[in-house]
Amino acid sequence: MSSFRRALRSKLSLFSSISTSISHPIATTRPLSSLLPYSQNASFCSRPRQNNKEGSTIDLNQYPSDNIRNFSIIAHVDHGKSTLADRLLELTGTIRKGHGQPQYLDKLQVERERGITVKAQTATMFHRHKFLGSDTNFLLNLIDTPGHVDFSYEVSRSLAACQGALLVVDAAQGVQAQTVANFYLAFESNLAIIPVINKIDQPTADPDRVKAQLKSMFDLDPSDALLTSAKTGHGLEQVLPAVIDRIPPPPGRSTSPLRMLLLDSYYDEYKGVICHVAIVDGALHKGDKICSAATGQSYEVSDVGIMHPELVTTGILLAGQVGYIVSGMRSTKEARVGDTLHHTRTVIHPLPGFKPAKHMVFSGLYPADGSDFEALNHAIERLTCNDASVSVTKESSTALGLGFRCGFLGLLHMDVFHQRLEQEHGAHVISTVPTVPYIFEYSNGSKLQVQNPAALPSNPKYQLVACREPTVIATIIIPSDYVGPVITLCAERRGEQLEYSFIDSQRAFMKYRMPLREIVVDFYNELKSITSGYASFDYEDSEYQASDLVKLDILLNGQPVDAMATIVHKSKALRVGRELVEKLKKFIDRQMFEIIIQAAIGSKVIARETLSAMRKNVLAKCYGGDVTRKRKLLEKQKEGKKRMKRVGSVDIPQEAFHELLKVS
């Protein structure tokens, strides 16, 4: 039973980093079968804890905002953020030591490959601390953040509810690209930053070098740094006192009218939409009528409480506190992240909202088997219920049939989405080559924002006057031995160097402006492979830049394959065209007729391969005893054909589409 639950959990809890480390009492009291169909609904900590010892004793009135600290932990991947969070929860008795799976997320494939926490998660802890001369009870909200830049909108959302952050740095690896990116996010949000040098138990730990890096990169005082090992427990006792002493309490006023910030939402099978909120001003009670500043819609609060880390009903939330509310929203779409909620019939000044999600990478998603459109539609609907940051519009392709054009925050986001579709919803999808939102301007003054290369006319009516593409500012930190090859790689990817310095004697720090398109497909893998895995990389969105772009069509026996069209920089068209055509030749099987595979810009063919006709496909013998077997073989062949996508008379195997994704 418990191993089954664990397996189940690995599927359902991709998005809940803290709660995964907790042995969960509810999963045992609820029939397992009821969990299964909705297991993808993110967090499973969705019901008030039953038989809760503390549940009835938690009185939030004892915690005025002076006794509250809201903070988050930010770190580069694998620097020990999740383990540190586990330890703090254990230290405060929020979870019991040795229960649950430590750092469960890091075991997921997508985690290992890219390293991320995707969704912010909050946990409330209670801690007694000598403060200003007297023992005082504190309420601490740990707001965990995703580490990856794709989810920086999640990060900024979480940071908005915090007044401070623990900046965790691996004592051996030192400052890495995400350390830099996350530091600046926190810095720009005016957070108090507590540097934590973690993993000091490692033989290669060099805390002094890291202190020097923190000083030179971020101007952080070396004497402020805490030295810890979340693994051995060393130095952990200093962490919470530092949080209380160095991070200011939330600034809100309890006497002002209620204003709360909607941090996040997810859908729960039993309770409906559950919103995570931060009370900025005022107080919220169960039964209150609240109203959304964005939509004007009003709701009645049927349940309110804290994440401890499971949902614990408290009946109230006061200024400076962070918790959850259940208010009868029917869909997470009503819960606009960044929205300000207030009491009905009060007039308030809405809080500054969050940055809305910006879709940087688009790709077409099609059912691998054309007849599965409804199933895919259903799966996508279910998944977007908990990940509203994906944009979805229907589209159709002559080669692939009906499908969806999806917009993602970034590559990782796209990968996670694909993986969840396949793993949690059993959807088999063909994804088209990811593209970025280009802007094409024509002589008649019209502008075309292109999310799907197929939608760009190959021979436009009006003359093209300008094309622009989105860029990113990439941060790369590498051991200095690898500077040469990395500079070469960035130049190949049309990068423009903005900064080149050394963090210390062994590590180089580089900033590049790069076209987003160039890092969309395989940049990170390439970077890792030329630096033996030592490079760290992060990026943030930057402006659009003018660029010489062309649409590259792929034709099979003269017929364009819409789903294979791509937009590339002119200087790369020839190489990409050749590569695509060669790949296709390899992955399309010989058929009964010759197939000409071409890559073309407009009407100009730039690459061409010929796949000769199949010569022989015959089963020699077929006697009495063979009939059944032979027929099975032929039926298999037929099924194989059915799975293929057809353009004109050419059958294209699904692998061909998958392989094209790998061409940059």
Added chain:
Amino acid sequence: MLRSMLTSMLTVFPSKIKTRNYSNTIIIAITNSPQPVRRNASTEYMLLQQQHNPTSAYVHLPFCRKRCHYCDFPIVALGLSSPHGDEDEDEDDPRIVNYIDYLCREIKATSVPSNYNKSPMETVFFGGGTPSLVPPRLVSLVLETLDAKFGVCTDAEISIEMDPGTFDVEKLKDLMNLGVNRVSLGVQAFQEELLKSCGRAHGVREIHEAIDIVGSCGVENWSVDLISSLPHQKSHMWEESLSLTIQAKPTHVSVYDLQVEQDTKFGSLYTAGEFPLPCENQSADFYRMASEMLRDAGYEHYEISSYCKSGYQCKHNYTYWINKPFYAFGLGSASYLNGLRFSRPRKLKDYKDYVQNLENGLVNCFQDSKVDAQDIAMDVVMLSLRTARGLDMKSFGKAFGSSTILSVCEVYKPHIESGHVVCLDEQRREIAAEEFSSLLSEGNKINEVLAYIRLSDPDGFLLSNELISLAFNVLAP
């Protein structure tokens, strides 16, 4: 007669008949969803099919001296120690004697399915294995048992597979005296190195001896079996094998393109199309060469891998290709009765248990599982497109509906234009591609004119898998 057949159909396909007569809901379901094959028409076809009483029997004699490297048949390897095995009548291999005992018990315990009339056998085929390793005395026992059970026509075609080096004049004479009148000689290749590399238990000398024996015994109807695309086989070797075969003047030639089967020695050593096996193009050339040389020598290419002098088609094998019912006996053999294919166990021990159970009335090899019209349609297409006669569109249309005919025509249209598929009218005159197109565009016109569809020789035959699976797509989308 028809009535009795219908009643017997009822016992075999009760659900189907009920569907037609009583269950409106199911009929609605069928008419609402597009049905590529008219299911309720199939009964008619079944009737047509089952009007043929089974008059063919396949008898499996699994013994070989050793297993050839390409073979995945159910065989029993005896070892090389007893080359002729039967020189001394008293020293019959007990394994063979024991097997023949079970085989005869199986024949005796088999009942004629109730919807068939008992008809004497018109063809009997002893396949293997190496049937020529079985002493004629024991073959005689099998034939007697068959005769006692079903009767064997006096002019029945009785074939036996024989391997060079496993028989002499006396043995063949003995067999002929039992009524065996067709010999299928397993030559495979005329090159010592090729025979060796595929693990044959004989050499080239034995081949020539065997051909002489067959000639001197006056066997009128005999076949040479060859395999193309063997490892290291070169074009000149294949040409030599074909010309030596033609010189030997058999009435029939079977040409098999090597299939590399998974659980064989070849399967573990080689990958089809890769060295030392000939590449796809070369192996296609071998096929063309056989087709051309044998046709030039006066052989008809009457089935994908079969050639014969006029009038010497293998009647037994033809029952397979026209989807007629047949009996089968022995290890791993497959029978086709009442529209059901039934395979016997491939392991000797399991087979013996099976015979035991059969005798105890615990097995029925034409029971339960229902026959699906779609399955029959696919079998008919797959088998008849192997033959030069091709698919009889008139009777196929009658059984499965003219809309099925139209969709088959539609899917074959480009391949008629490319010459892989040939359309023939009632007089077997070819309907040209343009004419076919215009007839097809007029819908029903094509049904009036079109009588046969066949695959062209050699191009269509060479791509038969592709072409047949295209038709499967229409029949069972």
